[in-house]
Amino acid sequence: MPARSTSPPSLPCSPDELAARIREWGQALGFASVGFAGVDLGDAETRLMEWLAAGRHGDMHYMERHGTTRARPAELVPGTLSVISVRLPYWPDPQQAADAQAVLEDPDAAYVSRYALGRDYHKVLRARLQALADRIEALVGPFGYRAFTDSAPVMEVEIARRAALGWRGKHTLLIHRDAGSQFFLGELYTNLPLPADAPQPDHCGTCTRCIDVCPTGAIVAPYQLDARLCVSYLTIELDGPIPEPLRPAIGNRIYGCDDCQLVCPWNRHAQLAVEPDFAVRNGLDRASLTELFAWSEDEFDTKLAGSAIRRIGHVRWLRNIAVALGNASGTASNIAALAARADHPSAMVREHVTWALARQHSPDSQHD
Template sequence: MAIASEINGKPVDGRALVDEIRRQGVELGFQHVGITGVDLADDEVHLLNWLDEGLHGEMEYMKRHGTRRSRPVDLRPGTLRVISARMDYAPAGLSGAWDVLADGERAYVSRYALGRDYHKVLRARLQTLADRIAELTGPFGHRVFTDSAPVLEKALARNAGLGWIGKHTLLLSRDVGSWFFLGEIYTDLALPCDSQETPHCGTCTRCIDICPTQAIIAPYKLDARRCISYLTIELRGSIPEDLRPLIGNRVFGCDDCQLICPWNKFAQSTPEADFAPRHGLETASLADLFAWTEQQFLDRTEGMAIRRTGYDGWSRNIAVALGNAPSTPAVIAALRSRENDRSPIVREHVQWASHEHARKERQSSISG
């Protein structure tokens, strides 16, 4: 489109406006801001095929939303452009994640969830950015999103030049890898668009090979029903027994495909204090976390993404991890402390975990 455009009846240099939007975005803590249109036709085909195959599991809301996810105008009428913004979240000492995964008595929490809930952080910053844009253009139609509505955020970010969608289905940037959050402003401003990023995964399949449950069933195709993030966060009922041993000590989400990705060697530690780990969760023991009461869980996870699982889901996940842990006195005592838990779902998984330790003890006796 032409560099010059008209907003609220006044001629505007579109490129200069976009440059100022980027500058304001960086000032607010975003590391990259891009602009794209609303055409997601190819991505819509991919989405609908994925849903038809049932790979979304019990996330029925994805099917209910239908094409609103791939048609921004249906979600917010009048939308012409999407402002896509990236905020990095990698905590300092990210390499220590491998040490936690290797220690069966410690709990692994996905690095994005160690600090304040990103929804709260990004939504507030995006709204501030929208307010600042309005100071430049006058009132304009818009709506802010941060994983809070049916939005194909990765496809939009790709189209806005923020990165490409990797074989693990996450967005990747050559500059910083994948340790970042995304947020969007749907707007009726006819801003100049950025160029789409091209893929740079090449022949690498490390993310596919390392997935503990083999949830990446083909390049760019994820079976959510096998994904540990889905199993420990979105799934509300029992975790399938055949997948429990594969979860290891991951109690909220999974980062293996990101930890192994070569592009993440470029990741930078976040400057955001809100994303710093809380309550020692980056190195906490399973037994200590399993001893939390419901009130302690609510108090300690206030304002954090971990709240999404609820206390029973959190306890269910830890019970599975305890079943996969070494049969130490602390682990066995933790399981026994809640074998009569009030929650049927927790009792079921505690019982499974206890049986796992009994089975391993029998095997050890036979082999010994």
């Protein structure tokens, strides 16, 4: 909801008391943490502009268009004085979902990033943020606010860091000492004068596990990510062909990548999802590549209704799985599945299928 007024309302209690109530309400709504940040993001803007100038955002041109607005909350939503930052765990209960590492090690299984196994998190978080805003409004009266969750030019990790929800890890994701990194972030930009929390110190130390494990070398240095190399970017954000040199390293990852989080020591403390909407749907935690590659466009749209995955569309879905099948074992069923899509209407799908079949039939291929 857009801000109704840029003027802050008269508060019925002190800012500290209001912040305490907002924390209680947020936790009652299921958020694992609630914190508060101001609108000055310090040198984050400089780092953002350097990252953009280096072209590390790839084809995500919307990041260029928004420019400095991303680092200036009061420009994005005029009148913003404070940001309420929240986190919500998504990691599935191991008793209800296949082991992530085991799926990665099975070349014929499809690996879907664990955050995308259930309902679209955008809808879930927005609904809860709106419920939180409604509770605040019931106390303070109409106030200016706008809810975000990975859906606008918002530096959510930097804001969450400043709101004491964790520190930025070397993989650039937020890490919480008692909850790891496997959670979603959301924000309420408000015109409420709330007290900012004190950021937590960095606890990554000398560890480089996330850098070392990245399959495509996308974490080019501590705290620096080149999106153009990232499997999540390649399988989700990239609209065109996946660069051929990067295809073998993608392995069986057909939507996103969790490798840097799977090896992070702090995720020994990861909180499991308690939100029913994040439960696994359509067996995506353990499905075979051939099973998912056989889905028609209608099946894709129907089965993935309400899922974040549906946003990439059927063509990119087939593109991703074709790459994974090129990296899979050379079974007759895998090769037959690829051959069945060789004359697909999409030139991009056909090109990736052709690559995958050539890789399967190559005398130098590990699949023979």
